[in-house]
Amino acid sequence: MALSGIVFAVTLLTVQVALFSGFSNSTTLPISESSADVWVSAPEMLYFEGTLPLQYGDVAKVRSVPGVQRAEALSLGVARWRSPHDLLALGRVIGFDPNGTLFDPGNADRSTLARLREPYAFAVDAMQLRILDLHAGQSGRIGTLPAHLAYVTQKTQPIVSATFLYTSLETANAYTPSALSFFSPPGAAPPPLEESDPIMYVLVKARNPAASAQLAAAIERRVPRVRALTRDAMLRTTRDYWIKRTGIGFVLTLIALMGATVGIAVVGQILYTSINEHFHEYGTLKAIGVNDAYLYGVIALQASFMALIGYVPSLALTFGIRAIAAGRGVDILITPGGALLVLVVALAICIGAGMIAMQRVARADPALVFRA
Amino acid sequence: MQNEIAVAVRDLRMTYPGARPVHALKGVSLDVRQGEMLLVMGPSGSGKSTLLSIIGGLLTPTAGSVIASGTEITHLPRKESARFRLQNFGYVFQSFNLFSSMTGAENVELAFDIRGVRGRKARSAARELLSQFGLNEQADRAARDLSGGEQQRVAIARALAGNPSAVLADEPTSQLDADNGAIVANILSELAHKRGTTVIIAAHDDRIRSVADRAVQLDDGRL
Numbered sequence: 271m272a273l274s275g276i277v278f279a280v281t282l283l284t285v286q287v288a289l290f291s292g293f294s295n296s297t298t299l300p301i302s303e304s305s306a307d308v309w310v311s312a313p314e315m316l317y318f319e320g321t322l323p324l325q326y327g328d329v330a331k332v333r334s335v336p337g338v339q340r341a342e343a344l345s346l347g348v349a350r351w352r353s354p355h356d357l358l359a360l361g362r363v364i365g366f367d368p369n370g371t372l373f374d375p376g377n378a379d380r381s382t383l384a385r386l387r388e389p390y391a392f393a394v395d396a397m398q399l400r401i402l403d404l405h406a407g408q409s410g411r412i413g414t415l416p417a418h419l420a421y422v423t424q425k426t427q428p429i430v431s432a433t434f435l436y437t438s439l440e441t442a443n444a445y446t447p448s449a450l451s452f453f454s455p456p457g458a459a460p461p462p463l464e465e466s467d468p469i470m471y472v473l474v475k476a477r478n479p480a481a482s483a484q485l486a487a488a489i490e491r492r493v494p495r496v497r498a499l500t501r502d503a504m505l506r507t508t509r510d511y512w513i514k515r516t517g518i519g520f521v522l523t524l525i526a527l528m529g530a531t532v533g534i535a536v537v538g539q540i541l542y543t544s545i546n547e548h549f550h551e552y553g554t555l556k557a558i559g560v561n562d563a564y565l566y567g568v569i570a571l572q573a574s575f576m577a578l579i580g581y582v583p584s585l586a587l588t589f590g591i592r593a594i595a596a597g598r599g600v601d602i603l604i605t606p607g608g609a610l611l612v613l614v615v616a617l618a619i620c621i622g623a624g625m626i627a628m629q630r631v632a633r634a635d636p637a638l639v640f641r642a
Numbered sequence: 643m644q645n646e647i648a649v650a651v652r653d654l655r656m657t658y659p660g661a662r663p664v665h666a667l668k669g670v671s672l673d674v675r676q677g678e679m680l681l682v683m684g685p686s687g688s689g690k691s692t693l694l695s696i697i698g699g700l701l702t703p704t705a706g707s708v709i710a711s712g713t714e715i716t717h718l719p720r721k722e723s724a725r726f727r728l729q730n731f732g733y734v735f736q737s738f739n740l741f742s743s744m745t746g747a748e749n750v751e752l753a754f755d756i757r758g759v760r761g762r763k764a765r766s767a768a769r770e771l772l773s774q775f776g777l778n779e780q781a782d783r784a785a786r787d788l789s790g791g792e793q794q795r796v797a798i799a800r801a802l803a804g805n806p807s808a809v810l811a812d813e814p815t816s817q818l819d820a821d822n823g824a825i826v827a828n829i830l831s832e833l834a835h836k837r838g839t840t841v842i843i844a845a846h847d848d849r850i851r852s853v854a855d856r857a858v859q860l861d862d863g864r865l
Contacts, residue, residue, distance in 0.1 A: 548741070557727070558727065559756075560724070561721065564756055
């Protein structure tokens with residue numbers, strides 16, 4: 271009974287922490303999947319999806335900065351998807367260079383990536399097909415233009431974002447609802463980008479990745495009106511936005527804290543009951559002459575043991591829940607750090623609850639054992 | 643050995659406060675010699691357990707003194723009192739008070755552990771003690787699965803773990819059948835007469851009276 275209660279409490283805590291980690295990881299998927307060392311954006315950039323456009327001509331300017339080995343454009347636009355059965359969905363069109371090396375959603379091989387060179391071809395995360403009302407080999411429309419599913423990716427869709435549609439820069443530019451796109455003749459291939467066409471980021475590979483921060487600073491000095499962030503800074507900026515500035519981050523943090531609170535309450539109650547059940551035995555130890563420090567040590571050991579015994583099945587349960595959640599596109603991420611954190615918290619909860627429960631024994635009159 | 647005074651009780655008085663104060667002891671004095679087996683008899687409520695608790699350093703009397711092993715113990719600070727009890731006394735209880743989920747051997751090992759004897763040394767010492775009481779085969783069984791007699795023998799082994807100068811036993815045979823009661827009474831007698839341990843027992847059991855060196859009668863808080 272005590273063990274099942276602890277397993278319940280620790281599982282709750284583990285799932286909440288893993289959900290939080292999964293969410294945190296999910297918000298930065300496009301950044302973590304890129305091999306760029308530096309991300310160049312408009313100075314107003316708030317997070318990955320929240321930024322203002324640069325111009326395609328900025329790619330060449332960035333490429334001319336000493337220390338830049340490679341620079342590629344990344345565009346980001348909003349699209350209204352229309353499925354083969356005329357169902358609507360909101361999408362985010364992410365345009366990149368399929369011939370490039372700095373952005374490759376889902377780590378597709380070169381031949382798979384090459385399929386995106388076809389006009390109006392796109393890739394999407396497998397979990398989004400249901401939302402797009404689409405099956406392999408089918409096509410839909412974005413605005414007035416066709417959209418052919420070239421291939422599907424795995425684990426490339428942030429849980430909080432509209433469906434990411436990965437395509438070439440040219441196709442993405444054509445999908446962008448600008449005035450010009452309405453004049454594109456039906457069936458024509460999208461034209462190449464011009465210097466004034468909007469893009470959102472310039473992805474940069476540094477000649478010396480260890481000096482990314484210096485390169486970012488050099489880019490900001492040499493290219494007007496841009497902000498350059500190292501990969502880590504870009505990850506942190508986007509993660510912090512979601513966790514600290516949105517209700518989702520607040521809610522998930524709150525839920526994780528609630529998990530810890532419920533865990534403390536459940537484990538505390540269990541240990542309190544357990545110690546009460548053995549109150550006479552502990553009283554006997556006091557009568558024999560055992561000092562309080564020894565008794566606290568015994569309780570701490572017992573509580574640690576219970577935490578460890580409860581932790582192992584709870585971790586297994588969380589992996590099971592993770593498998594179920596993955597089928598729904600929800601990432602429950604159990605990192606070594608997260609697992610260690612839960613173990614430390616579980617130990618702290620159990621030992622803390624044990625210490626509170628032990629107060630009654632510490633105050634107990636040792637003579638009670640002769641009055642039984 | 644029996645000429646030395648192990649425990650000296652002087653004019654012990656104990657009043658439990660309350661709306662109607664209870665005068666449990668009304669001036670008890672007695673000497674117990676080293677290696678003596680003393681039986682304190684008396685009806686329920688006569689003050690036996692109170693007397694045993696005060697002699698054992700578990701309860702502070704309203705007045706009077708107890709000198710055990712040369713130390714006046716009635717007003718020792720809490721920590722010192724606990725240390726004194728650990729080093730000088732062994733306790734045997736009416737309800738055995740073993741950790742029910744632990745084995746007999748583990749219960750005795752624990753008594754060694756709290757006195758700083760740990761690991762293999764404690765395990766071997768615990769088994770040695772249990773074997774002296776014929777509990778070799780029961781050593782690895784959970785205490786809750788042992789018979790009452792076996793549990794009380796484990797409890798006596800536990801009381802001896804610190805090699806105490808005195809063992810205090812409260813109604814040690816009251817929950818045992820005739821045969822087991824006799825076995826426990828004889829073990830306690832051997833403690834006194836072969837080991838030289840002072841044994842003070844509160845009980846009203848004739849089986850103990852027959853093996854005790856001396857019996858005193860406590861009635862309404864007076865000897």
